[in-house]
Amino acid sequence: MSNKNNNPAWVVLKFGGSSVSSLDDWNNIGSIVSEYLQQGFKVALVHSAFKNITNQLEALAQTAVSGHYQEPLNELISYHLDMAQQMGVDDTLLTPWIESVQSVLQNIHQSGELTSPLRARLVAHGELLSSTLGAAFLRKLFKDHQRVEWLDARQLFVAEDEVHNNINDRFLNAVCHPRPDEKLANQWAEQFDVVLTQGFIASNKSGETILLGREGSDTSASYLAALLEAEKLEIWTDVAGMFTTDPNKLPEAKKIQQINYDQAFEMAEAGAKILHPRCLSTVMPYNIPIEIKSTHQPQESGTLINKDDGDSKWVKAIALKQQVPVMTLLLGRRGQQPETLQKVFGIFNDFALGCELLASTKESLVVAVETSNSIYSNEILNELSVKLAETCRSVLLSHSAIITLVGCQSSQALWHMMQIDAELPEQWLLLSHTSSDHHLSFLVNDDDALDILKLLHEHLIQ
Ligand SMILES: Nc1ncnc2c1ncn2[C@@H]1O[C@H](COP(=O)(O)OP(=O)(O)O)[C@@H](O)[C@H]1O
Numbered sequence: 383m384s385n386k387n388n389n390p391a392w393v394v395l396k397f398g399g400s401s402v403s404s405l406d407d408w409n410n411i412g413s414i415v416s417e418y419l420q421q422g423f424k425v426a427l428v429h430s431a432f433k434n435i436t437n438q439l440e441a442l443a444q445t446a447v448s449g450h451y452q453e454p455l456n457e458l459i460s461y462h463l464d465m466a467q468q469m470g471v472d473d474t475l476l477t478p479w480i481e482s483v484q485s486v487l488q489n490i491h492q493s494g495e496l497t498s499p500l501r502a503r504l505v506a507h508g509e510l511l512s513s514t515l516g517a518a519f520l521r522k523l524f525k526d527h528q529r530v531e532w533l534d535a536r537q538l539f540v541a542e543d544e545v546h547n548n549i550n551d552r553f554l555n556a557v558c559h560p561r562p563d564e565k566l567a568n569q570w571a572e573q574f575d576v577v578l579t580q581g582f583i584a585s586n587k588s589g590e591t592i593l594l595g596r597e598g599s600d601t602s603a604s605y606l607a608a609l610l611e612a613e614k615l616e617i618w619t620d621v622a623g624m625f626t627t628d629p630n631k632l633p634e635a636k637k638i639q640q641i642n643y644d645q646a647f648e649m650a651e652a653g654a655k656i657l658h659p660r661c662l663s664t665v666m667p668y669n670i671p672i673e674i675k676s677t678h679q680p681q682e683s684g685t686l687i688n689k690d691d692g693d694s695k696w697v698k699a700i701a702l703k704q705q706v707p708v709m710t711l712l713l714g715r716r717g718q719q720p721e722t723l724q725k726v727f728g729i730f731n732d733f734a735l736g737c738e739l740l741a742s743t744k745e746s747l748v749v750a751v752e753t754s755n756s757i758y759s760n761e762i763l764n765e766l767s768v769k770l771a772e773t774c775r776s777v778l779l780s781h782s783a784i785i786t787l788v789g790c791q792s793s794q795a796l797w798h799m800m801q802i803d804a805e806l807p808e809q810w811l812l813l814s815h816t817s818s819d820h821h822l823s824f825l826v827n828d829d830d831a832l833d834i835l836k837l838l839h840e841h842l843i844q
């Protein structure tokens with residue numbers, strides 16, 4: 383199988399944590415890879431940490447400072463040894479990573495604080511451990527028939543430091559800019575049939591381990607697709623496509639057969655965690671189509687994301703983001719002065735936190751804090767409140783939900799929403815629509831969010 387330049391054609395497959403955590407999953411992955419190899423493709427896999435392991439490593443990082451990490455560490459190790467056994471591969475392959483986890487934990491304990499570089503080094507082990515087992519499984523499956531190579535993503539993707547000036551962002555939420563590399567793609571194609579690497583991790587120019595932000599494996603997969611100018615990028619997960627809303631929150635949600643890059647991006651940005659927005663912005667310039675499919679039901683058709691779509695002046699999908707931190711800042715009479723606003727947003731910038739939605743009156747500012755890309759915690763929000771209180775008369779922190787209608791003309795959608803229920807607007811705490819008129823977002827109480835989502839889905843989509 384050749385691409386348009388007569389070079390071997392690559393397909394990139396990303397398997398998320400929900401897709402790699404059982405033997406059944408691995409048998410399905412084996413069949414998916416085999417099918418592509420039979421069609422003549424070269425296959426590049428991007429592998430996430432096993433389900434929930436990144437969260438466990440995050441928690442372990444927090445306990446490491448006090449030194450009380452042995453018990454959760456033992457659990458983490460047992461889990462991986464158990465996975466090795468289930469997958470039928472040699473568990474001693476994990477030894478170097480287990481040793482380096484222990485050494486990073488000791489470093490954190492000795493330094494007495496959890497710095498971003500140490501945190502990144504520790505959390506990266508989720509992907510290093512799981513991908514080592516994944517490669518061993520595929521080698522066992524293909525024996526001598528197909529050449530399977532494990533690659534260290536930190537040697538493939540190097541972040542450009544200057545993009546970020548905040549240390550948290552540089553180590554925990556970094557950005558790389560891979561470009562197509564025809565020579566490398568052909569060289570790999572000559573040497574290997576399958577390459578497998580880790581999602582979520584990369585390195586900086588000094589060779590230190592960095593992370594690409596939570597849910598960053600989709601981003602890694604898009605980097606690899608761009609590097610290899612792949613024919614297609616497939617995101618394999620636990621649901622068979624992008625749905626009109628999260629099917630785990632609303633079972634009535636319907637699968638979207640096809641959606642264009644822009645609308646998929648809007649969904650991803652608005653909280654549809656099936657796909658990371660950075661993944662889309664990376665492949666869009668190269669026109670690489672993305673397909674989302676379910677590892678648990680590989681035969682089921684998925685969602686195709688590409689340049690065109692054709693239809694859609696109407697609401698295509700609804701995204702819901704819950705537990706969004708909202709800050710209400712009382713600024714006093716100088717509230718709308720540029721120097722006050724500059725100070726306030728300077729503080730948000732120092733904390734590497736952006737705004738999802740924003741509303742201002744003469745004396746106050748309401749900011750729904752953007753948290754999806756950063757590894758943030760409640761402590762950071764409390765620190766932010768304290769810092770803001772130096773500039774503001776008062777700072778209130780609460781949590782709400784954001785509902786976003788995607789693919790519509792906002793004004794039309796607004797009008798229809800009024801027809802559905804005249805009382806709906808009373809439930810909006812804040813409303814925003816883009817100048818492109820393609821989506822409409824509003825902030826609602828978290829407790830009412832699911833009811834409102836259901837109502838809107840029923841009337842605008844079903
Ligand atoms: N519009 C949507 N369509 C499909 N899934 C969605 C949507 N919005 C949110 N999701 C959620 O995304 C989840 C898959 O993402 P994630 O849990 O990060 O998987 P993975 O571990 O494979 O990366 C689904 O289980 C689903 O609950």
Ligand SMILES: N[C@@H](CC(=O)OP(=O)(O)O)C(=O)O
Nearest residue numbers: 398399430436596597598599
């Ligand atoms: N393991 C990382 C990266 C990732 O993208 O995972 P997943 O593909 O399972 O969402 C995280 O949990 O953030």
